[in-house]
Amino acid sequence: MRYAHATRTAVSGQRSAVSGQLSAWNRLRRFHFTQIQQMVTFLIQNLTSNF
Known part of the structure; x- marks a missing residue:
């Protein structure tokens, strides 16, 4: 369960970086x-x- 949460957090972080770019x-x-x-x-x- 912790792995899924870490993956979601990483993906949302990437998304915010892309939207910033x-x-x-x-x-x-x-x-x-x-x-x-x-x-x-x-x-x-x-x-x-x-x-």
Whole structure:
């Protein structure tokens, strides 16, 4: 019985580590999207102001 409990605890620990990695990855993706959006907006504004 103790072995089953230890296995469940290890699995739940792995799950929380994976979800932590995913949330960090989502934050990173959101940051990249914001940066790309700002660059595209800047380029469009500059291109349209030159013509």
